[in-house]
Amino acid sequence: MDDKKLIVARVHTIVSKGKHGPYAVASSAEKEFQKEYITFSLKSPVWNEGSWPEPGHDVVLDNITRKKSGWRAGDARFLRPANNLPDKPRR
Numbered sequence: 001m002d003d004k005k006l007i008v009a010r011v012h013t014i015v016s017k018g019k020h021g022p023y024a025v026a027s028s029a030e031k032e033f034q035k036e037y038i039t040f041s042l043k044s045p046v047w048n049e050g051s052w053p054e055p056g057h058d059v060v061l062d063n064i065t066r067k068k069s070g071w072r073a074g075d076a077r078f079l080r081p082a083n084n085l086p087d088k089p090r091r
Helices: none
Strands: 007-015 023-027 038-041 058-067 070-078
Touching (some): 038 058
Parallel strands (some): 038 070
Antiparallel strands (some): 007 023, 007 058, 023 038, 058 070
């Protein structure tokens, strides 16, 4: 997998009191991630937006790595029209 590729994902769940702090669970229609979830921290430096996403929000994920318990994104932000990413169907 190309770790420089931006991934568009849809947020499913927000966990506000996780063991290591708040995080979100998302999924993507990208081939590498079908049938798997990608999580990302809702703390800086991963998430630097003014508010947290909600279930159903689309986000842009970057610096994705595989850990023992699943995929993790090292950078995350809201998807905005200025991102100029192809519109792909998401599950």
